[in-house]
Amino acid sequence: MSADGKKSRRGGNFDASRSAPRKRPLPGKASQDRGGNHARIPAGPDGFVPDGYSAGDRPGLGARLVAAKLLSAIVDAKTSADGLLDPTGGHPGLRALEPRDQGLVKAIILTALRFRGTIDRALDACLDRPLPPNAASLKHILHVGAAQILYLNVPDSAAVDLAVAAANIDSRSQRFAGMINAVLRRLSREKEALASIGQPSDNVPEWLMRRLVATYGPERAQAIALAHMTPAPLDLTVKADAAGWAERLGGTPLGRSTVRLGEFDGAVTGLAGFAEGDWWVQDAAAALPAQLFGDLTGQRVADLCAAPGGKTAQLILAGGKVTAFDINANRMKRLKANLERLQLEAETVVGDVAAHEPETPFDAILLDAPCSSTGTIRRHPDVAYTKDMAEIEKLAGVQARLLGVAADMLAVGGRLVFSNCSLDPLEGEDLVAAFLTARPDFVRDPVLPEELPGFAFALTAAGDLRTTPEMMGGGEGAGGGLDGFFAARLRRI
Numbered sequence: 001m002s003a004d005g006k007k008s009r010r011g012g013n014f015d016a017s018r019s020a021p022r023k024r025p026l027p028g029k030a031s032q033d034r035g036g037n038h039a040r041i042p043a044g045p046d047g048f049v050p051d052g053y054s055a056g057d058r059p060g061l062g063a064r065l066v067a068a069k070l071l072s073a074i075v076d077a078k079t080s081a082d083g084l085l086d087p088t089g090g091h092p093g094l095r096a097l098e099p100r101d102q103g104l105v106k107a108i109i110l111t112a113l114r115f116r117g118t119i120d121r122a123l124d125a126c127l128d129r130p131l132p133p134n135a136a137s138l139k140h141i142l143h144v145g146a147a148q149i150l151y152l153n154v155p156d157s158a159a160v161d162l163a164v165a166a167a168n169i170d171s172r173s174q175r176f177a178g179m180i181n182a183v184l185r186r187l188s189r190e191k192e193a194l195a196s197i198g199q200p201s202d203n204v205p206e207w208l209m210r211r212l213v214a215t216y217g218p219e220r221a222q223a224i225a226l227a228h229m230t231p232a233p234l235d236l237t238v239k240a241d242a243a244g245w246a247e248r249l250g251g252t253p254l255g256r257s258t259v260r261l262g263e264f265d266g267a268v269t270g271l272a273g274f275a276e277g278d279w280w281v282q283d284a285a286a287a288l289p290a291q292l293f294g295d296l297t298g299q300r301v302a303d304l305c306a307a308p309g310g311k312t313a314q315l316i317l318a319g320g321k322v323t324a325f326d327i328n329a330n331r332m333k334r335l336k337a338n339l340e341r342l343q344l345e346a347e348t349v350v351g352d353v354a355a356h357e358p359e360t361p362f363d364a365i366l367l368d369a370p371c372s373s374t375g376t377i378r379r380h381p382d383v384a385y386t387k388d389m390a391e392i393e394k395l396a397g398v399q400a401r402l403l404g405v406a407a408d409m410l411a412v413g414g415r416l417v418f419s420n421c422s423l424d425p426l427e428g429e430d431l432v433a434a435f436l437t438a439r440p441d442f443v444r445d446p447v448l449p450e451e452l453p454g455f456a457f458a459l460t461a462a463g464d465l466r467t468t469p470e471m472m473g474g475g476e477g478a479g480g481g482l483d484g485f486f487a488a489r490l491r492r493i
């Protein structure tokens, strides 16, 4: 529930700036009428505003044009949605829209990606013949329209009319305007049957589904695909007293330090305890790797890939004297702002951690490495379309290099936790196995069930942590599930 008690939806990590739309009924609030405000549509660097189009011609049309444009950038050019949808540094077409229409664009994009396979099937069922090959622009216009009709609280007539209008001002799609009208109207008539056509795996690109089946087996892979179709709940990591905060905020305590608020829509900044720095937004699974150190009182701790700092905060609260490293200066600024709100202190170092040679080795090191983020597809459905196996292999190489760097910074007897939010064993189990073979001075320090109350189910036979999105009710309706995470605890001998 939201701060004002309304039914809500919101997810995110640490700084709470991300939001995720629900399956239906959906964002609605973004646009309940004929589709939003008059849009100012400037020509972006790619000149996407068609010739002869006058800004503000049609309420809501700007939002649909931008949505189709961004869908193309994500699916065709593999551009990350986070960057495109950023309200300050994102796509210029998006930034030119009214906030309400920006919200609508975001809802359309996330929904169109989350249900991409189902939408394809539903459109196919309404087409007399297949779409012409190379008609990418037409396909994006149809997907934007279909996402609204099938899953969002936008009047179908507005979704259809604005899709036709978008086609009419796009020279590549103009000749299909009549077809778009007919197809989307049919979709609207038959949507009850078509909104859930097929199976969850239809919404997972082939490369990823193959990988999930090979890793987790067909049944669990299908359950993961189902969980991906449901936006993640809002989880908070509290400094202390999870049970007390759960009661105060109307949530559920999970494990040692998480309060799950489930569906949430609105500003987390309005919730009790935000201004006082009593908690921060962090998925329940993301809160587990730092817990594998237990008490860190008096220890020198390095958080090697720290920003925006969710795990840094946990390491400080566990008693560690923490140095936080990150290569990205902007992200480090966010870490500092986050720690300031939480009234916590760490030394910070901006730069490539591989170039850092500590004078004294650290007693404990967390390497929460950059990864493919396939464990966060519920929050970032674009990941399934912007990443591929080549990228995963490349990232596994980066992680192996960073793990070697981390190993050399650790004192003998010290503990190293390697973690990331990938579902792929190349970035997790396989990588750690290869490391242990190459480094006889390290052994695995298996995590015991009693160390992770409430999450013992997520421990592997080897004693690593492996969470997947269908765990804890993922896919069984809104408000459940976990981000996919891997963590292994290693000790230098």
Ligand SMILES: C[S@@+](CC[C@H](N)C(=O)[O-])C[C@H]1O[C@@H](n2cnc3c(N)ncnc32)[C@H](O)[C@@H]1O
Binding pocket: 014, 304, 305, 306, 307, 308, 309, 310, 311, 312, 325, 326, 327, 328, 331, 351, 352, 353, 354, 368, 369, 370, 371
């Ligand atoms: C998965 S994010 C870390 C999330 C963070 N641990 C948290 O819980 O909030 C990975 C981070 O690694 C940083 N990074 C990537 N390569 C790095 C390098 N060579 N040295 C230091 N930081 C690096 C990225 O800038 C990014 O902020």
